[in-house]
Amino acid sequence: MPALKINVHFGGGAELLFDKIKKREVELPAVDKYLPECEKKGWTIRELLVWIKENLLRERPELFLQGESVRPGILVLINDTDWELYGELDYELQPSDTITFISTLHGG
Template sequence: MKDTVPTCDIEVEFAGGLDTLTIKQRKQFVIKVNCPELRITQLIAYLRKSVFAGKRDMFSEPPELVSPDEHLVDVEGDIPGKLNMNEHCKIRPGILVLVDDVDWELLGKGDCKIQGSKNVSFISSLHGG
């Protein structure tokens, strides 16, 4: 019998004008990351390269590698691809991040871990969000 890997099932929402920068100008994406947990900075790095067709710098800073080696995990759902677990991004100032409607600053900001099913919202306050 095949062992199943725990996954992170994430509903991602963009608001306050960020949705206008995403592919197909969508507000919501649902993804399944094939790993038991990930840091929000890893999710931000994946979203930066997979969701934002242009103007990526309005969403986050360029990615930082914590190791030169790639540790790729599969991502399924609305934006399938490979997430590099060694790639992290910092969010731009002016973007509020909520994890299950809780400000990520209360959850450790960049150290915030995502496990199981979560809703993650990115809201630009620069567009009146």
């Protein structure tokens, strides 16, 4: 599978972990080149989170990730729809998808 272009958005304070950039288009390499052991043909949210951690996340990964998923309090939308309706980590990304991460965690 060739490279995949998607849009990634961060909001609700999550953008502070990513150089304060709220929106960006990213080009993900062919999944078999990025994850040679991967038997799947395409990218899933699970692989996207690994890629984000390695390529975009600038500080305090514990505020964004917990285990192999986002931490509780981070709302994830796939094309403006709750990721729970798409299978969460197992959703296979499509060209031009918009994946949005919104932090609902606020200090007091």
